[in-house]
């Protein structure tokens with residue numbers, strides 16, 4: 001018999017097929033009365049498959065008293081109440097590494113599109129402006145610029161490697177200094193002061209909440225660019241919007257927002273921002289690898305073995 005698991009959100013058909021091959025899934029997606037639904041499930045459910053973007057709170061853990069493992073789809077686990085999981089001795093797993101290349105590719109696309117303004121240049125052509133008014137205005141080169149990486153983990157390192165190939169210099173700030181050749185800045189303000197493009201790659205959560213604030217944006221200054229491929233929670237979004245509207249920074253490339261999928265509509269009017277809908281890891285290959293890793297952790301746990309990618 002397949003083990004019963006709870007799934008927190010709607011999953012695409014290919015992912016649901018992978019889950020259904022191993023488990024009997026009970027989805028919380030679209031459930032109006034969650035308490036009643038959870039109470040109606042077979043007793044003894046030991047596992048939860050969660051997805052970045054859906055919250056896993058203490059109340060949900062309490063409604064599943066036999067819960068042993070939360071297997072998250074996504075490297076970031078800021079959607080999970082980790083304190084509550086720890087108190088209840090629930091294992092939490094994530095899906096690291098398999099997404100590094102795709103997220104780093106997306107980060108570089110944001111750097112390119114923000115500095116070189118390729119999306120706007122294409123609109124210039126499609127709107128007939130090239131023929132009617134002449135060439136698109138000159139933009140800004142990557143070569144010779146400094147990329148400041150806020151959070152030099154595995155994804156940050158993959159971005160650094162790519163940015164070097166584009167002729168950029170790298171420096172970084174991290175909670176812990178790394179044994180790397182890149183210059184280190186002791187805080188985000190110093191990093192912003194010393195770079196042209198500030199790349200946010202640090203994890204979301206309490207410790208990093210709004211660490212990119214007015215002081216950091218002031219340090220970045222009117223010729224500096226911000227790129228966020230991590231989590232919207234790291235940025236004071238209201239202040240960022242004001243700084244973009246008043247050109248207090250040169251531009252921003254954003255894949256993530258404070259309250260996804262809701263993006264303040266004022267951002268849509270900005271011509272100095274490139275906006276993506278949280279697609280950093282969104283390729284079929286990478287998302288399939290993430291799904292398989294999430295499921296592997298669950299299967300290992302049900303087999304009484306150690307999981308592969310344990311966060312806590």
Ligand code: DGY
Pocket residue numbers: 052073074075076077099230278280281282
């Ligand atoms: C992650 O893995 O945390 C990504 O942001 C999800 O796409």
